[in-house]
Amino acid sequence: MSKRFERANSQLQKCISEIILNKMNDPRIDPMLYISEVYLTPDFQFCKVKIALDDEEKLKTIVKVLTKSEGFIKRELVNMVSMPQMPKLQFEIDKGTSASVRINEILKTLNINKDE
Secondary structure: OOHHHHHHHHHHHHHHHHHHHHHOOOOOOOOOOEEEEEEEOOOOOEEEEEEEOOOHHHHHHHHHHHHHOHHHHHHHHHHHOOOOOOOEEEEEEOHHHHHHHHHHHHHHHOOOOOOO
């Protein structure tokens, strides 16, 4: 991936996170929500936004809320980011982060002596 797209992905991740956590007033959005990855296609048509949270059910609701709020998020992005065109945002659950959170929960429940 070129430096240009790495920079664009990083900037989009920062701005989308800022919009979701600070400018959206929806009580269904958890303040612990984490934007784990943003991937912009080379033609600037689509942007895949992966989100993570420790509660899987809450995460499904948040994906629906964010999908419905795409227009608002894109309008805010126009003011924050200079791009040839604003991409269509696709919100997805980050399965990798969810899996690692689940593994950590399981490991905490195990009774293993520190000597072992």
